[in-house]
Amino acid sequence: MIDKIYQPSEVEGRIYAAWEKAGAFRAGRPERAKAEPFCVVIPPPNVTGSLHMGHALNNTLQDLLCRFERMRGKDVLWQPGTDHAGIATQMVVERQLMEHQQPGRREMGREAFLKRVWEWKAESGGTIINQLKRLGASCDWSRERFTMDEGLSRAVVKVFVALYREGLIYKDKRLVNWDPKLLTAISDLEVVQVETKGHLWHLRYPLEGQTFNPEDPSTFIVVATTRPETMLGDTAVAVHPDDERYKEFVDAFKAGQPKKVILPLVGRPIPIIADEYSDPAKGTGAVKITPAHDFNDFEVGKRRGLDQISIFTPDAKLKSTDFDDFTFGHRAPNPIAPDAVLADEAKGRATFNLIPADLRGLDRSVARKRIVEQLEAGGFVSKIEPHTHVVPHGDRSNVVIEPYLTDQWYVNAKELAKPAIAAVRNGRSKFVPQNWQKTYFDWMENIQPWCISRQLWWGHQIPVWYGTDGAEFVETDADVALASAIQHYESIGERPLQGTRVTGNEYARSLREKKVELKRDEDVLDTWFSSALWPFSTLGWPDETPELKRYYPTSVLVTGFDIIFFWVARMMMMGLHFMKEVPFHDVYIHALVRDASGAKMSKSKGNVIDPLAIIDDYGADALRFTLAAMAAQGRDIKLSPQRVEGYRNFATKLWNASRFAEMNGCARVESFDPKTAKETLNRWIAHETAKAAREITSAIEAYKFNDAAAAVYRFVWNIYCDWYLELSKPVLTGPDSAAKTETQAMVAWARDEILKLLHPFMPFITEELWGVTAPAVIPGRAEGANPESRMTMNSETSSLDSGPGASHRPGMTKRDSLLALTPWPNLAGLEDAKAEAEIGWVIDLVNAIRSVRSEMNVPSATQFPLLLCGASAETKARAGRWSEFLQRLARVANIEFADAPPPGSVQLLVRGEVAALPLKGLIDLDAERARLEKEMVKVLADISRIDAKLSNADFVARAPEEVVDTERERREEAEARRGKILEALERLKGAA
């Protein structure tokens, strides 16, 4: 028996356990061995994360698709797993250490720290998985993966080595975005531009060979900068070759004898060069060039062969808890900063002090202040202006990024992007909505080298080993690297050992002992490097597993637009390169979930709506339905709890409708075939059910989740509950008859179809109702409603009945199968236009009568007859068939026929015929006149609008015939209505 109240919290856990126990979500179920595969890989959440609304939306949509396709008989694999999320996770653990006042990661050392992170992973790694289960996610948990588990790590190393050998991964010394808080390089994508109010400093650089006089412009050149402290690293001043103001400098430069300025505070001479980079319209037209600390200047420097002077150094000896520990210069006692040297040491330049001693070891901001002070004191500052500009910040650390010259590993993304662009161009992968492909193309066509090395500890350590002489050995593991190194050194006849090269006898001895010292690259890979492999690494690659063969390429990727670059693009590149095939056919891009006022949810704003709290309050089904209903393509979702409440009410409505069915003896009849129904009402609901099923199916196929949700909502509430159940009441509560038996079966049948159609949206309540309303199974007899569900009746499924909570639940009857594995409705051949016309007439008539009653303020207790005037034979027949229903729903006393409406009666127009309600004395005739006049206004407006069209010769000549015909019909109809209303008004006059 169905409980009076539906309590999601009491049902959801039990239902989920039943699905898992039955292995309902397992891919490759034997009975589906020949079925078409359908595969989705989950966007792996951070292993230590917890479910937020974005996850809830993302996974609801995936689950909806997976459940839909599973019911359609496909062999569904929803591949779950989690991401190690390098920076994020490392930050969390470091913060924990700090909070507990424990030693920082540097004090602990790499090994101890990593152990700590693994512990944290073990402790919190299950959280998000359990939260996904609470949402109802039908992942195949038996296949759960983690980006740092053994298999996936193997894939990562293999990919690195392969790309290295192909020359697509290489080490390069160039400027990177250095995060001074996290002390690591980050990729372009991890940098956010933040508009910042700052200053523009105009600095006088004295010309060499002249006596500097701040009052005499001929003794200096003025440069403008937003970062005065970088002046220590300047190696040139650039002017535009065509800038007349600086003609003498341009000429000198062209003659190969560039003039020089003396860098203030440092005293180092630097050349004035001519380069198109300099914009005569900006600042003074002269710009300082700091190749080691600015991306543009770096390019200029390369072009002009300028020195690179790195004036900052990340000081690794500082505590990790010192968060702005990016320091200036270098700390004593070393007078020459190792990082602050000319890039081409080989040339043996003078190693004079590049950085004044009193500035070394300072923080950037402190150094800036002191440098500006010193420059002002020396008369070198000509002007300071307020200036607003964009400053790069680290997206995780939120500190100002420092361009920094280091060796890092790069992926040649430009090369890998080519096939990835082509695959979308030629439609092998398709974006939904399509406009996202433009974003994808824009980025891919301008893609930059991808910096993949990170100076972190948590992640995949780069599989590169170095000899003490710096030789690189890129291999899949340490042993292979060693073997490779030995081979290498044998071939060149020497071997580096403990910092020295050994030759001759020593070499022979070391060879016998196989001694070579190798040191592994300390860096780890960008988290997104392993994520890029996700669609094939999770399926077993590099092994040629059956799963890989069966499920790759995957069917659809469901994700948010914010990670198109981070993830989607990179999966495309890696998938195509290593699998020679796109990773997914469709990419469904959904919107962001915002709060009710449209603001991005963030912890700091305190406007986060916790999906788990919503689930607690309203149930997972209500949340899921809300998200699906709001997932219209192309717009952000503003979520409000009110909306969720509305869909909770919808679930309750379904629950109560099911209770009503049960109370009226409507139980599933396995042998019932809706096609054989005789009753018009039953044929009508079968027709409507088929129509709804078609709508819902095609909407989900087109990823129009909101349309699908609206269609199922409307069908359940406005068709099934409002009309079908109401119209069926007289039969169900009447005496036993063939009609009653048929109606009972049909009520149950339509309910079951509803449960199926609604299941992808609301899996818990539908599964619960499916189970509770199932007929008892006679032990030993297979009772599947169809071949598919019979097949699923294996030992796993039947063990369900003894599952936790099942046996001692009084309302629980035996289940024949899980709804989750029941075939999706395919309802061809139930169309019935005749039934639709008849029930449509009933509905219209009831609506019209209710309207009048309400508008005329006729109390519901007041009964009156319904007069059908000049009714056709068809109408009379219908009236006979539906009198009982009309009496009940419209609360009319009885039905009579008349030639014309009696005086003083209220007239209704239903499907072209007149019905009258003799309400004389019950109503205010003035009110009725007002009602009719209001209607008349509408009709006249209609007529004049239609006339305007029809009298337009162009319209009649050029519009499609159908459209013109429709207008003519409407015109006739409106004219008829006008006539009837006129008559009614006349009669009213007579009555008064």
Next chain:
RNA sequence: GGGCGCUUAGCUCAGCGGUAGAGCGUUCCCUUCACACGGGAGAGGUCGUAGGUUCAAUCCCUACAGCGCCCACCA
């Protein structure tokens, strides 16, 4: 500076070339035997502005205004 998107009922949003839709809110009526997390009936939009294309424009095009997002190396 480029690119994308949005502007429709009080609110949140669908729709998208041929008579404006939903949910919530609101007003009125109803404790009718599934459901007050309910039932019934209403009110409420010149579809941002101005042009254009078309027989016909909320829908297509152009410009403008406002809002939002993404990308970008400008001193």
